[in-house]
Amino acid sequence: MTAAGQRETIEDSPVGWVASHIRRYVETDGADGGTFHGIPSLLLTTRGRRSGKLRRTALMYGRDGDNHLLVASNGGAGTHPAWYLNLSADPTVEIQVGAERFAARARTATAEERVRLWPVMTKVFPTYARYQKGTDREIPLIVIERAPQEESTID
Numbered sequence: 001m002t003a004a005g006q007r008e009t010i011e012d013s014p015v016g017w018v019a020s021h022i023r024r025y026v027e028t029d030g031a032d033g034g035t036f037h038g039i040p041s042l043l044l045t046t047r048g049r050r051s052g053k054l055r056r057t058a059l060m061y062g063r064d065g066d067n068h069l070l071v072a073s074n075g076g077a078g079t080h081p082a083w084y085l086n087l088s089a090d091p092t093v094e095i096q097v098g099a100e101r102f103a104a105r106a107r108t109a110t111a112e113e114r115v116r117l118w119p120v121m122t123k124v125f126p127t128y129a130r131y132q133k134g135t136d137r138e139i140p141l142i143v144i145e146r147a148p149q150e151e152s153t154i155d
Contacts, residue, residue: 076131
């Protein structure tokens with residue numbers, strides 16, 4: 001929250017098609033945008049590691065019980081996406097799945113978890129396997145765990 005008690009401004013992805021996806025998602029509580037080419041999609045809000053501003057992007061996700069799973073593929077690039085660097089610096093995030101918004105904590109899966117969860121995510125989006133083969137970096141798999149109700153959100 002800002003000093004006046006108003007919610008901070010959230011800056012959406014500067015990538016045109018992603019910003020459009022986010023706008024439709026927010027305007028319809030995920031009815032339009034809750035899937036992307038048939039794959040479940042959520043909105044992730046992180047705090048910029050340098051700017052301190054709230055940043056939002058749309059991402060495909062999988063599930064592991066109550067947890068949401070993300071892959072920091074960056075389209076198979078040799079560098080991590082900005083959203084991953086942000087949550088690595090500050091793991092307090094907010095996600096929106098459909099109409100539901102909630103505070104959460106993000107963390108990179110352990111090596112043991114990754115062995116079990118990577119196949120979950122390559123089933124959701126098989127191209128992740130090709131991305132991993134095409135880069136020297138290990139593409140991070142992120143576990144998003146809902147924060148207890150009494151914890152405040154990132155705003």
